[in-house]
Amino acid sequence: MTVTRKIAVTVNGLRREAEVPVRLTLADLLRKKFELTGTHLGCEHGVCGACTVLFDGVSVRACLMLAVQADNHAIETVEGLAAADAPLNDLQQAFSDKHALQCGFCTPGILMTLTEFLRDNPVVSEEDIKIAISGNICRCTGYQPIVEAAMQVVKARQGNPS
Amino acid sequence: MTAKVVGLRVPRLEDRSLLTGRARFVEDIGLPDTLEAAFLRSPHAHAQVRKIDVQAALQVPGVHAVYTMADLRPHLTSDRLVVALPSATIKRSLDRPVLAYDEVCYVGEPIAVVIADDRYIAEDAMALVEVDYDPLPAAVDCRDAVKADAPRAHTNAPDNVVAEFNLKFGDVASAFDGAAAVFKESLRPMRGGSHSMECRGVIANYEVATDQLTVWSSTQTPHSALRLLADLLGRDEGHVRVITPDVGGGFGPKLVFYSEELVTAFAAIALRRPVKWIEDRREHFLSTTQEREQYWDVEIAADNDGRVRGVRGAMVHDHGAYTARGVNVAFEAAQTLTMPYDVPACDLHVRLAVTNKVPVTPVRGAGQPQGVFIMERLLDRVALEMKLDRAEVRARNLIRPEQMPYSKPFKTRGGVPVVIDSGDYPQCQAKALAAASWQDFPQRQAEARAQGRLLGIGIANFVEMTGRGPYEPATVRINTSGKIHVSSSAAAMGQGTKTMLAQIVAEQLGGDMSHIVVTTGDTATSATGFGGFGSRQTVTAGSSAHAAAVKVRDKVLAVAGQLLEVSHQDLEIVGNEIRLKGAAGLKVTFAEVVKASMGTAGFYLPGGLPPGMEATEHVVINDMTYANGTEVATVEVDPDTGAVTILDIVIVHDCGKAINPTIVEGQVIGGVVHGIGNALFEQMLYNDDGQPLTTTLAEYLLPTSTETPRIRVLHHESPTPLNPLGAKGVGEAGVLPTAAAVVSAIENALGQYAVTIRQSPVSPSDIVALIAAARTEPAASAIIDACRPGR
Structure with a gap:
């Protein structure tokens, strides 16, 4: 009954192969097959943004894509931002500095959203950041410290650490 | 003598694994x-x-x-x-x-x-x-469910009222008979969820x-x-x-x-x-359990100067289909009503109605946001009708600092007298008013109106019951590696519990948090405990961790004194070393002290003390400690679309001694934003057959970044005398006053239409309908029955 297909996906720079049921979601591919559990599922209907990953550099909801769609594409997840024993990257460090996470469940999705946004938009205002993360729901922080963390990165990358 | 870690904005222990995708949530366990x-x-x-x-x-x-x-x-x-x-x-x-x-x-x-x-x-x-x-047939609306001929939510039940009680104190009849004015209201907070x-x-x-x-x-x-x-x-x-x-x-x-x-x-x-x-x-x-739906028919009696003489009325509480917790949401809603104020008389009749909906248990606030909403709506009404300033009415009724500790004439569900231990409520309100420029607001409002913009300001006070006892254990143990292990039955769900415990222990044991490992919420490491709810763990587990750390500290010093052959009074703990004050060379490490304390076969234990370096404490504190605060919200309302923009929120809160002010602010702001959801967005809807209508996050709206204003948190610190840390709980503080303050501000912005808002949340379509109703039927301010779609 279950139709499967062989796929090859580059995940955080590493080429990986898998044979997957055609109905397997991209999120479940990452979480279950590749054991990259940093990508979280908060709603599984594309609203909360917790499962946001980068697909060929562009943010997507991993709950709304199928694993087979990732065949021959590149995926970046939160695990790719800093190696297990490496220092946090500037955005991650800013989140810690500004208390921009509490339970941390939505955090990976917000980090990936901002990774793309700040890469493409190095000069932004607080309002721009609010709009950029408006597709990610956080129940703990009230968003304000997340915006502050992003602004710290914006300033630091421009050579004006706050 | 002790290190200075408590009260500092130290980084959280929890962050690294959460930020790198290497945390372990339950779904991640393979x-x-x-x-x-x-x-x-x-x-x-x-x-x-x-x-x-x-x-x-x-x-x-x-x-x-x-x-x-x-x-x-x-x-x-x-x-x-x-x-x-x-x-x-x-x-x-x-x-x-x-x-x-x-x-x-x-x-x-x-x-x-x-x-x-x-x-x-x-x-x-x-x-x-x-x-x-x-x-x-289903019992859906709890007001209908309490009627004699209502369909039974459970086939064999004699009726749908699962519990009822009265909250009564003072001479209510005289309070109302002798009043200069009595105002009656029907108010309704709506059902919502926690949505962790x-x-x-x-x-x-x-x-x-x-x-x-x-x-x-x-x-x-x-x-x-x-x-x-x-x-x-x-x-x-x-x-x-x-x-x-x-x-x-978690959120309840x-x-x-x-x-x-x-x-x-x-x-x-x-x-x-x-x-x-x-x-x-x-x-x-x-x-997953939900709460907040209640229908209040209440009246308030006041003197000419706006002093409240009494409150009375009835409330029907939507209990949902089963008793999954108890009566606490309804009970605490009723008790919260008068908490910040010196109200001499009260008589509330409360019925808990069983309905064919998801069972009701606490969601962040546990009935308290409803109690605050009701009281603050009533006080706004007093001010409006008696042509008094809304803040002044509150100032005249707030419990004064010289009345502390203030005994309320009732007890908690557990039979513990409700005694507000500490706080300066007028001062908190004054700070909030100053920060929000309350005094100048009429001028700003007039200027905005001249430009065709409707601004409004609102205020709410709250008292939060925190630190529900009797205890939460904590164990502090130094291993032979020199690492300090702290374990507690306290449950962490994102509120920085591990960091809180580590700070409290580090304060006594060298001040270096990098030596501390914290385990929470594992029944293998603690035999008993309650867990995380009711803004209680810093008070209860924090006090136990403090007491255990003090015990271990005393023993570390005693054994180190023995090893160094000096008086323990001349020693200090710095990092992972115990050294002679003023003599940098004479020292031992935690590891050496712990190994010595384990003993050697055939030899005396050092100092004649019991072996090992471990203490478990269950500090028992039966009395709750009461946090408080004042919130002022400023909004802009578009009368054509009903859109509300929150321009500013100031919250002055007092949770006693803040162990980590950054974490405290995070808790307060997060609670405020949950309250914004309760004020403007969050509503679990059912149709007349009991079919839920909002089952996705696209139908049930949570606040997102673009609706959330900058929230200004100001601290006021009245340490409680009830625990050694002086700490009160803070987890639910922000959610308590927010719906009340925001709705007050919306009503104020719509002053020219003379609408009365009796519900939360209030949606744009509700606001448009309220304005339309006020235009066609001035004075008879309509109630929009938002929980019944299509009506």
Whole structure:
């Protein structure tokens, strides 16, 4: 009954192969097959943004894509931002500095959203950041410290650490 | 003498794993050969169950079992989850069945479970379970449910009132008879959910060789889960272990024990395989407890100067379909009403109505936001009608600092007298008014109006009951490696509990948090405890951790003094070393002290002290400690679209001594934003048949970044005398005043239309309708029946 297909996906720079049921979601591919559990599922209907990953550099909801769609594409997840024993990257460090996470469940999705946004938009205002993360729901922080963390990165990358 | 860590904005211990995707939430725990569960849920709000046929589902390849209550019954000590807190006001027990069998009482009630190789297959098979239902009339609106001829939410119940009580004190008749003015209101906070971003979840594993059941659950109360699992499965507690891994938010509903936890554990034992169940968001809407829906008909009596003489009235509380916790949400809503104010008389009659909807238990605030909303709406009415300033009316009624400690004429549910221990309420309000430029607001409002913009300002005071006792244990142990291990039954769900405990322990033991390892919420490391709810863990577990750290510190110094042959009074602990003050060379390390304290066979223990470097404390504090604060909200309202923009929120709050001000601010702001949801967005809707209408995050709206203003938090610190830290709880503070303050501000902005807002949340369409009604029917301000779509 279950139709499967062989796929090859580059995940955080590493080429990986898998044979997957055609109905397997991209999120479940990452979480279950590749054991990259940093990508979280908060709603599984594309609203909360917790499962946001980068697909060929562009943010997507991993709950709304199928694993087979990732065949021959590149995926970046939160695990790719800093190696297990490496220092946090500037955005991650800013989140810690500004208390921009509490339970941390939505955090990976917000980090990936901002990774793309700040890469493409190095000069932004607080309002721009609010709009950029408006597709990610956080129940703990009230968003304000997340915006502050992003602004710290914006300033630091421009050579004006706050 | 001691290090300075408490009170500092130190970085959280929790952050690194969460930021790198290497945290372990329950869904992330992967055990080999794990099976996955899916629960079949009732599609009817109320129905008789005639027959359940699982044969077709069992035939699906990859399905390992399908269980109904008939399959579970022989293996359980009870058909029902007996979890309700004791209360003499409860008229009959309405415990949830483990799985529904003869009757289903809300849409979403679990009725069968499918265990399969994965969730995809389990859901395929679930669609093949055939249930023959005979639909029954449903009790949906709690105001209708209390009527004599209402459909019964449970077929055999004599009525739908599961509990009722009065909160009565003072001479209410005289208070109203002698009043200069009496104002009557009908007010209604609506039903909402907690919506932690991580839904519920559980994974259970059974080891045959050791007869050991291990359950990882996304719960706020691991010890209560342990007891229920042991009781219901007929196992000794020693053969059950409950672990809370990283928890993606709790906000109340995860303190309840649910069927899914028990059934998953049972399946793991029966199938000899790990079994996992992860709730999806739709299930969270259908089966995780909710609250806030209440209907209040109340009146307030005031003197000419706006002094409140008394409050009286009646409230109907939507209890949902079962008693999954007790009467506490309704009880605390009623008690909260008068908390910040010196009100001499009160008489409230409260009825808890059973309805065919998801059971009601605490969601961040636990009834208190409703109590605040009602009182602040009444005070606004007093001010408006008597042409007094809204803040001045409050100032005249607030409990004054010289009245502290202030005894309220009532007791908690547990029979503990309600004595407000400390605080300066007028000062908090004054600070908030100053920060929000309350005095200048009429001028700003007039200037904006001249430009065609409608601005409004609103205010609310609150008192939050925190630190519910009697205790929460903590253990501090220094290992021979020199690492300090802190373990507590306290449950962490994102609120920085580990950091809080580490700061308190580090304060006594060298001040270096990098030496500290914290374990929370694991029943293997603490025999007893309650867990995380009611803004209690810093007060209770924090006090125990402090006491245990002081004991260990005293022993470290005693043993080190013995080793160094100096008086312990001349020693200090710096980092992981114990050294002679003023003599940098003379020192020993934690590791050396601990090894010495373990003893050597045949030799005396150092100092004649008991071996090891460990202390466990259960600091008992029965009295609750009361936090407080004032919030001022400024909004702009577009009368054509009904859109509300929150321009500013200032909250002055007092949680006594803040262990980590950054974490405290995070808690306050997060609570405020939850309150913005309650003020403007969040509403769990049902149709007249009890079918839920909001079951996605696109239908039930949570605040997002673009609706959330910058929230200014100002601290006021009145340390409580009730615990050694001076700390009060803070987890729920922000949510208490926010709906009241925002709604007050909206009403103020719409002053020219003379509308009265009697509900929360208030949506743009509600606002447009209110304005339209006020235009066609001035003075008779309409109530928009928002919970009944289409009306």
